[in-house]
Amino acid sequence: xxxxxxxxxxxxxxxxxxxxxxxxxxxxxxxxxxxxxxxxxxxxxxxxxxxxxxxxxxxxxxxxxxxxxxxxxxxxxxxxxxxxxxxxxxxxxxxxxxxxxxxxxxxxxxxxxxxxxxxxxxxxxxxxxxxxxxxxxxxxxxxxxxxxxxxxxxxxxxxxxxxxxxxxxxxxxxxxxxxxxxxxxxxxxxxxxxxxxxxxxxxxxxxxxxxxxxxxxxxxxxxxxxxxxxxxxxxxxxxxxxxxxxxxxxxxxxxxxxxxxxxxxxxxxxxxxxxxxxxxxxxxxxxxxxxxxxxxxxxxxxxxxxxxxxxxxxxxxxxxxxxxxxxxxxxxxxxxxxxxxxxxxxxxxxxxx
Amino acid sequence: xxxxxxxxxxxxxxxxxxxxxxxxxxxxxxxxxxxxxxxxxxxxxxxxxxxxxxxxxxxxxxxxxxxxxxxxxxxxxxxxxxxxxxxxxxxxxxxxxxxxxxxxxxxxxxxxxxxxxxxxxxxxxxxxxxxxxxxxxxxxxxxxxxxxxxxxxxxxxxxxxxxxxxxxxxxxxxxxxxxxxxxxxxxxxxxxxxxxxxxxxxxxxxxxxxxxxxxxxxxxxxxxxxxxxxxxxxxxxxxxxxxxxxxxxxxxxxxxxxxxxxxxxxxxxxxxxxxxxxxxxxxxxxxxxxxxxxxxxxxxxxxxxxxxxxxxxxxxxxxxxxxxxxxxxxxxxxxxxxxxxxxxxxxxxxxxxxxxxxxxxxxxxxxxxxxxxxxxxxxxxxxxxxxxxxx
Numbered sequence: 172x173x174x175x176x177x178x179x180x181x182x183x184x185x186x187x188x189x190x191x192x193x194x195x196x197x198x199x200x201x202x203x204x205x206x207x208x209x210x211x212x213x214x215x216x217x218x219x220x221x222x223x224x225x226x227x228x229x230x231x232x233x234x235x236x237x238x239x240x241x242x243x244x245x246x247x248x249x250x251x252x253x254x255x256x257x258x259x260x261x262x263x264x265x266x267x268x269x270x271x272x273x274x275x276x277x278x279x280x281x282x283x284x285x286x287x288x289x290x291x292x293x294x295x296x297x298x299x300x301x302x303x304x305x306x307x308x309x310x311x312x313x314x315x316x317x318x319x320x321x322x323x324x325x326x327x328x329x330x331x332x333x334x335x336x337x338x339x340x341x342x343x344x345x346x347x348x349x350x351x352x353x354x355x356x357x358x359x360x361x362x363x364x365x366x367x368x369x370x371x372x373x374x375x376x377x378x379x380x381x382x383x384x385x386x387x388x389x390x391x392x393x394x395x396x397x398x399x400x401x402x403x404x405x406x407x408x409x410x411x412x413x414x415x416x417x418x419x420x421x422x423x424x425x426x427x428x429x430x431x432x433x434x435x436x437x438x439x440x441x442x443x444x445x446x447x448x449x450x451x452x453x454x455x456x457x458x459x460x461x462x463x464x465x466x467x468x469x470x471x472x473x474x475x476x477x478x479x480x481x482x483x484x485x486x487x488x489x490x491x492x493x494x495x496x497x498x499x500x501x502x503x504x505x506x507x508x509x510x511x512x513x514x515x516x517x518x519x520x521x522x523x524x
Numbered sequence: 525x526x527x528x529x530x531x532x533x534x535x536x537x538x539x540x541x542x543x544x545x546x547x548x549x550x551x552x553x554x555x556x557x558x559x560x561x562x563x564x565x566x567x568x569x570x571x572x573x574x575x576x577x578x579x580x581x582x583x584x585x586x587x588x589x590x591x592x593x594x595x596x597x598x599x600x601x602x603x604x605x606x607x608x609x610x611x612x613x614x615x616x617x618x619x620x621x622x623x624x625x626x627x628x629x630x631x632x633x634x635x636x637x638x639x640x641x642x643x644x645x646x647x648x649x650x651x652x653x654x655x656x657x658x659x660x661x662x663x664x665x666x667x668x669x670x671x672x673x674x675x676x677x678x679x680x681x682x683x684x685x686x687x688x689x690x691x692x693x694x695x696x697x698x699x700x701x702x703x704x705x706x707x708x709x710x711x712x713x714x715x716x717x718x719x720x721x722x723x724x725x726x727x728x729x730x731x732x733x734x735x736x737x738x739x740x741x742x743x744x745x746x747x748x749x750x751x752x753x754x755x756x757x758x759x760x761x762x763x764x765x766x767x768x769x770x771x772x773x774x775x776x777x778x779x780x781x782x783x784x785x786x787x788x789x790x791x792x793x794x795x796x797x798x799x800x801x802x803x804x805x806x807x808x809x810x811x812x813x814x815x816x817x818x819x820x821x822x823x824x825x826x827x828x829x830x831x832x833x834x835x836x837x838x839x840x841x842x843x844x845x846x847x848x849x850x851x852x853x854x855x856x857x858x859x860x861x862x863x864x865x866x867x868x869x870x871x872x873x874x875x876x877x878x879x880x881x882x883x884x885x886x887x888x889x890x891x892x893x894x895x896x897x898x899x900x901x902x903x904x905x906x907x908x909x910x911x912x913x914x915x
Contacts, residue, residue, distance in 0.1 A: 402911050417914040419900075422907030429906055430851045437823035438816070459816045508805065511812035518793045518815060 176236040179213060183244040189489045195247040196354035200310055203247045203355075204293075211290020215241075219258035219381065224265065224284035226258070231384060231443035238385040239439075242392030245492045247355040249295040249307040250389055251504065256382030257294040257315060258287055260322065263374030264367070273369045280367075283313055297325065297361040298379055301505050304358035308348060316361045320372035323363035330359070353499035355492070380457050383504040384442055387457075387464040391435055393497050394468035397475040398428050400490055404479050421478055428474045431467035438463050455517035458510035465501045472497040538593065539600040545577060546608040558612050559738030564690040567614035571645030581619060581643045588635070589643035595829045602783035607790070617687055618642045618649030622695050625717075629758045629766050637754075638719070650688035650722065652696030652744055653767070655681060660901050662697070663711045663764065667746065669698040669718060675752040676700070678720060681745050686895070688722065688742035689731035695719050697763045715763035719755040726750075736887035780856045782822035788863045788885070789818035792870075795882075799870050810866045817859040824852070847909035850902040857892030857899060864889045 186209065191202040210216055215237050220226020227233075234255055241250050264272060265280040274280070286292035296315035297305040308314050308327045316325035327348065348357040368374070402425060405416030415421050442460035445453040472494050476483045483490045501507070555570065556563035574580040575589060583598040584590025593601065613619065623642060626635055641647040658664040667680025678698055688694060701714025722729060726749040731739035758766045796811045828848075864886035868875040871882060878884075893899040907913045 398911075402913060406912070406914055414914045416907075419904065422911075422913050423900065423903040425911055425913065426851075426854070426903035426906035429911055430855055433851050434817075434820040434824050434855055437827050438820050440827070441819075441823050459819060462812070462816060463820060508809065511809040512805075514812045514816065515808050518812075519797060 173233075173236050175233065176240050179210075179215065179237060179240040180243065182209065182213065183240060183246065186244075188244045188246055189492055192245055192247045192355040192492050195310075204310065206246065207248055207293060208290045210241075210246075211288070216254055216290050216293075217258075217288030219255055219262065220284045220288040221262055221265070224262075224281055224288060226284065226288040231381065231446040232440065234381070234385060235388040235439055235443045238388035239392035239395075242389030242496070243396045245355075245393060245396070245496050247307075248293065248310055249305075251382045251385040252295040252306055253287065253293045253311070255385035256378040257296055257313070258284060259381040260296070260315065260317070260371075260374050260378035261287075263377055264322070264371060272371050272374065275366050275368065286312075296378075297359075298375065301379070301509065302382075302503065303360070304349070305361045306351075306503075307357055308359040308361070309357060314359075314361055315367070316363050317371070317375040317378070318363070320370050320375065321366060322368045322371045322375065323366050325361035326364045327359040328362050351495075351499050353495040355496075356499055379504070380446055380453060383457050383461050383510075384439070384446065386500055386504040387439055387442070387461045390464040390468040390497060390500050391432065391439060393493050393500075394428075394432050394435075394464070394471035397468070397471040397490075397493050397497070398425065398432060400493070401425055401428070401471075401475045401478045404483075415478070424474050425478065428467075428471045431463075431470050435460070435463040435467040452517065455514050458505070458513040461505060461510045462507055462514070465507055468497045469501055535594070535597050535600055538597045539604060542579065542582075542601050542604045543608070545579065546604060546610055549573060549577075550608050550610045555611050557738050558614050558687075559689070559734070559740045561690060564614060567611055568645045568648060570611050571613070571615055571648075575644045580615075580645070581623070584623070584639065584643065588639040595832065596826075599781055599783065599825065599829065602781035603786060604783070606784040606787035609787075614687065615642065615645050615648050617651045617691075618647070618693075618695075621651060622649050622719075625695075625757060625766060625769060628769055629717075633754070634757070647693055648687065648691045650685050650691035650694040650742075650744075652682040652685050652688070652694040652720075654684045656683055659684075660898050662767075663715070665697055665699060665715070667696075667698050668702065669700045669716060669751065671700075672750065675750055676716075676718065676756070678718065678746050678749045678751055681743060683743045684732075684741050684895075685744050686741050688729055688744055689739045691722060693719060693721050694744065695757070697767050700760050700763075712764040714761055715767070716760045717757040717763035717766045718751050719757065720746075720749055720751050724749050735890065736884065780852070782818070782825045785818040785821055785856065785859055785863065788860075789815045792863055792867050795867055795870050799872075807866075807870065810862075810869075814859070814863045814866050817855075817862060821852075821856055821859060824855075847905055850897075850905040851910065853896060854893075854899045854902050854906075857889075860889040860892050861886075 186206055187202070188206065191206050195203040207216070214227050217226030218229040218234050218237055220228070222228040238250060238254065261280040261284050264274060265284060267274070283292060283294070287294060292312045293310055294313040294315065295305040295308055295311040296317060297303060298317045305311070305314050305325070305327070308330065314325040314327065316323045330348070348359040351358050402416065405421050405425065406414055408415050439460045442453070442456040445456040450456070475490060476494060479488070479490055482488050485491065551570070555566045558564055558567045571580055578589060578591055581588065581590040582593040582601050583595070586592055619642065623639060626638060630638070642649065653662060655665050655667060657666060667678065667682060669676035669678045682696060685694065696718065697715045698718050699714060700716040703714065721727070722744070726747040728745040730743045730745070732741050732743060734740050792811060792814055800807055864882055867882040868886055871880070874880065875883060908915055
């Protein structure tokens with residue numbers, strides 16, 4: 172674990188995240204938003220923001236390390252969106268390096284980036300059809316809608332105007348949003364309000380890769396937390412006069428979870444490296460990482476529920492926070508089928524490892 | 525990745541050199557099965573050709589016929605070797621199981637005497653671990669060695685001994701302190717790691733026909749076979765600890781380098797491009813998973829190597845620790861099966877034809893979850909020693 176990840180792990184471990192997630196689910200986002208401000212103070216929200224805009228300009232590998240910890244602790248809020256995808260999108264627009272991009276408000280991306288890094292702004296986005304909903308729009312001060320190569324500032328009809336500025340807390344009502352399987356997550360259909368950029372296809376594509384990478388890292392971290400919880404429970408819960416973890420059926424199930432998580436990590440690291448290098452195989456590598464992180468986390472979730480038994484099936488037990496998070500993130504940022512198809516589309520061309 | 529090798533221009537030039545050599549030396553027609561008398565000798569000749577060009581044991585020190593290659597270079601060698609479709613390594617038990625043990629626990633005299641003929645395939649080694657009543661419960665072995673003048677007299681039987689039908693020598697564990705066995709808590713004690721000649725008086729080898737028809741393993745019957753003190757590895761009674769260090773090599777990095785799975789995954793993708801119905805998304809996704817698995821194993825191995833480096837070659841004491849190696853063993857054995865089962869499904873009705881490399885590879889892969897410690901034993905090791913679950 173990197174030093175940064177260790178600091179983040181310690182901070183989140185002491186921050187009462189499960190309680191913040193439960194209150195977030197009940198519509199009281201204050202503790203969760205306070206947590207996001209602490210993440211900003213540590214630099215997490217500025218990892219993908221360039222240094223000239225007040226961020227850290229960190230590598231995708233650092234983003235992976237941080238998002239894995241956010242997943243490990245089941246932090247509520249639009250993590251992949253606000254920490255990875257939106258900063259990547261805005262950075263590309265801010266650079267103006269994309270020849271065909273036309274910006275209607277050239278100053279806006281840079282200002283938003285600074286506010287993201289400062290923790291004054293939380294952002295979310297929708298990229299239909301693959302990412303049809305914006306996550307946690309109620310908590311976001313900026314909602315983006317990317318369709319094709321057009322990026323718009325969006326709004327959630329019925330939720331009030333989202334100007335992209337102003338306060339981030341308690342912005343709207345929950346009327347316009349739909350509930351996710353993860354109670355600490357809402358889903359909103361976004362309507363375009365005004366065009367921000369045209370010809371932004373490459374910027375949107377890169378944002379999608381980084382969002383997928385961050386989501387994969389969250390899943391891997393959540394999977395690790397589920398395995399740790401399972402080992403703790405199986406070591407203390409006794410039946411037939413023995414800890415249930417001494418039974419081979421339990422031991423072998425958790426061994427398979429450990430193997431899945433162990434072999435997912437290197438694919439995630441390779442995807443981060445490919446994105447950092449701008450490698451031609453980056454899309455394939457990101458998809459491979461998403462496929463295995465989803466599978467490993469889903470296996471961890473199913474084993475964790477089974478090992479915990481009835482207590483794990485309750486909303487009271489904190490395990491439910493991770494189970495729901497994994498179930499919500501598995502189909503987000505591209506389905507397993509789409510990602511396997513992206514891998515095979517690359518291999519169909521004869522490109523090899 | 526790691527520092528450059530001795531006497532070459534770095535890993536990529538090393539890779540280029542082996543690739544060129546393989547391109548001009550790998551037999552065009554596959555050799556007869558290694559599990560026949562003729563095939564065994566043909567594979568021995570191939571090993572000698574490798575050794576003559578100093579390719580048989582690249583990670584070993586030059587004085588034993590190697591090239592002092594780094595782990596990263598050894599992995600590059602393995603990738604090129606399997607990508608070229610080069611023959612099965614008939615000396616694999618000695619090269620990948622015994623040699624690391626000798627580097628770690630052997631005396632300088634044993635290393636000087638045993639390693640060069642192993643590198644040249646003048647002596648091909650079989651393993652002699654399992655017994656009829658000691659498979660997964662390896663410490664339950666009963667074959668005994670009793671003290672004799674200048675050495676030990678060994679009696680008992682070993683089974684599932686890979687390559688023993690045609691090999692020259694064998695290494696294994698034998699009980700030298702019968703009292704320890706009776707104290708059930710300490711059956712791991714009183715075992716001694718011995719090297720014996722399969723040509724010695726009192727040795728009787730009975731080949732066993734395998735599922736695929738070959739005689740890849742055999743039973744070994746031992747009746748007062750003399751083993752000189754010089755052929756005891758480590759201290760008498762310390763055999764379990766020494767054998768477990770060898771078992772780690774078998775499960776982990778040294779026996780199953782990623783090269784063979786990358787090569788198989790590339791062949792699978794090629795087969796899919798040729799033979800698959802483009803509309804069959806289920807098959808496409810299985811191929812994707814198999815290819816991703818091979819890549820995961822490769823990347824995981826490279827990460828492990830990066831963590832273990834700097835250091836000597838794969839022949840020295842730098843393999844994956846036992847408990848972590850158990851995760852790799854379960855992973856690669858399942859991956860190997862998935863790669864081959866997917867290919868067989870792509871081949872359709874042709875998949876039952878003997879002689880097809882995918883079918884022959886599949887029959888070999890079927891044994892993967894069983895040998896080198898069954899996957900059930902590995903999962904128990906992972907549960908207790910990696911995860912810390914109660915015994």
